[in-house]
Amino acid sequence: MEQEYVDLDQVVRQRIRSLRLARGWTLDALAARCHISPSNLSRIETGRRRIALDQLVPIARALDTTIDHLVESDDDQDVVIRPQPCDTPGFTTWLLSRERSLNGVTIAKMRITNENPSPTDKLPVHPGHEWFTVLTGTARLQLGERTILIQEGNAAEFSTMTPHAISAHDGAVEILTILDHNGERAHLHGNGAPASIRP
Structure with missing residues (x-):
């Protein structure tokens, strides 16, 4: 001792x-x-x-x-983070950073199988910015009335004051995302489920 x-x-x-x-x-x-x-x-x-x-x-x-x-x-x-999958219909989330990270961000890997676009009037809005990169597949990013396809190897960064949601396009997609505290509160619930990509 x-x-x-x-x-x-x-x-x-x-x-x-x-x-x-x-x-x-x-x-x-x-x-x-x-x-x-x-x-x-x-x-x-x-x-x-x-x-x-x-x-x-x-x-x-x-x-x-x-x-x-x-x-x-x-x-x-x-040092070592051993992420546990959190499954919800349409996606799986792995938290890759510790809670209350000193630099104020949460990092997560998500596998999204939900291919249904969200109704425009139900897209979430909150202060801050979000960033994600597509590891495999193609992500569908809804920003207000716009729909943008993000291919494997590409990244997206956007103001979360614009109504937004992420879903899969033409098969499952895996993304790596960085959320600030506002994004974490808005998208990660007690079960780790991001609200913006719920079916």
Whole structure:
């Protein structure tokens, strides 16, 4: 147990230093932002001083991260994502990113077999942008009154303030999609089903 604490302590120190250097900040620059003296900050980074919780909070804020991200485990479980298929009539969804991703997006792979276009008056609208690329097959993208066929290997990006839906064209289609938080709330329900491509 003591060894696990020492290992995690070293990981946290390394993350603080790496995030500081990635921003191009000196010890003085970070110290000014988190109101800890440069000498104390140097001791924290080098392991000559224990890290206290009351120091981690301002350091995390100054580095624009969270305590959770500073102290998360460094084993393979935090690296490898093993997506589970979520089946709904007409499509299967695999979430490929973790919940509450730091960069604010959700990534999913979808296999769509539903070939029925949605009625124009039932197309969803929400703030934000969506992006997807077609891995196999052809996707039918409905944007208001327009219908656009997106072939394998091509991608689409569009404002989600335009009424929209995605369905399959001439057989099943697989897409890789990136949704911002607005898109995630609008399209991914508790069962992972995207509303815009429901039959």
